[in-house]
Amino acid sequence: MAHEETVYDALDHAHGGEGQWAFGTGFDDPLAGVDTTIPDGVDAADLGAYCLMLGDDALVLCQRLTEWATRAPELEEEVAIANCGLDLLGQARLLLARAGTCCVLGRSREHATDSIPDEDALAYFRDVDEFANHHLAEADGGDFAQTMVRLLVASTHRLALVAKLRESRDPVVSAIAAKGVPELTYHRDHAARWVLRLGDGTPESHRRAQVAVDAVWPLTADLFTATDVELRLVAQGVAVDPADTRDEVRDVLTMVVERATLTVPAWPADRPSPGRAGEHTDELAPLLATLQGLAREHPAATW
């Protein structure tokens, strides 16, 4: 390309004449050219619902992490948290786009115009009761210790899940999972090292880390009970039963917390996840208002 051209010229060339919807992830369908045929014997509605569960966990936690932008204790840490959020956003985009190819769009199309891609319709135009994320993702970030303990728990759980999902019979889910493994591996390592440093640090950092562990632990109750959708997809070779991740998740978390000289709280009794059923705490609606407000205020805006 001639040197006087900028990247914007190429984008303009590619999308010339058509206004680009203003709030989307933009110019790119993350599944462009990917074979999105639903495998034989797999229920599309179930597969789409499953992708929303995993996608919403990533999207909502990403939004929580980005709340640290301009507020992190040091610049390097701000960049680190934003990078983890960006990886989760990428995973969410792929999963929400996969849900779109399964025609699982909830009520989003009641608000979103046809020109808005499925992944954006799902992110911006579903109501709070249509989100399927665990409460673990939506819980208020708290202080830095709580952010790192929650990131440790969430990345440990998600890594255990996607490591197994690499064997999914849906090739799209399998590929998304395989891409997520190295990303979640360094999220978990990063969070674990911070929990060690805080727990085995000053009396104040130790105190705060223990408060964080005690606050986040009850949220693990929701992580290990399969929904009916998951059970049907496990039978079809598509999904992982979250109960099969329980031992690994508890072992990793116990090891980190003990090494951090903190007390491992009693594990809460497993329960069906209210978040998976669309029942959320009061903390999710304000998060979604921030995420969705501008797009909903100006749904037809282009640039």
Next chain:
Amino acid sequence: MSTLTDPRAVAETVTDPELPMLTLADLGVLRDVRTEDDGTVVVTITPTYSGCPAMGVMRADLVHALHRAGFADVDVRTVLSPPWSTDWISDEGRAKLAAGGIAPPGRATKHTGPIPLSLGRTMRTATCPVCGSADTEELSEFSGTACKALRRCRTCREPFEHVKEI
């Protein structure tokens, strides 16, 4: 049209938006270029990270470059599997990174079963791209883009970026 060059040669000139010293071919992002019977050029690319924000620009740059070279019909497709690894950066790409002041990645570790936790300091090593010293330390695992870490040379004291192994 005999005046057209090989579409692969055109696609291989397109550079990465964030690492402009590298072509998409050097980076291992360009997976395939072929011409279908009807003349459509089909280009296959793969994202580095799930959230790589540069995919749309890469796609547009490829289409633009091929259009300018005279190929009217261009289809840029994504492939997600197998996932991209820094092991796919070519030797030429590694040399260009070092010449551009960015330490190239070492070999990536692959796991098939459960992923072991790594609690110690990262054991990555990198040679200073400024003075060539191997005595360097990691300042931050995260840098200006998701794919790089920030390091400092203990010999010449210069900070530099390092493409992380994944």
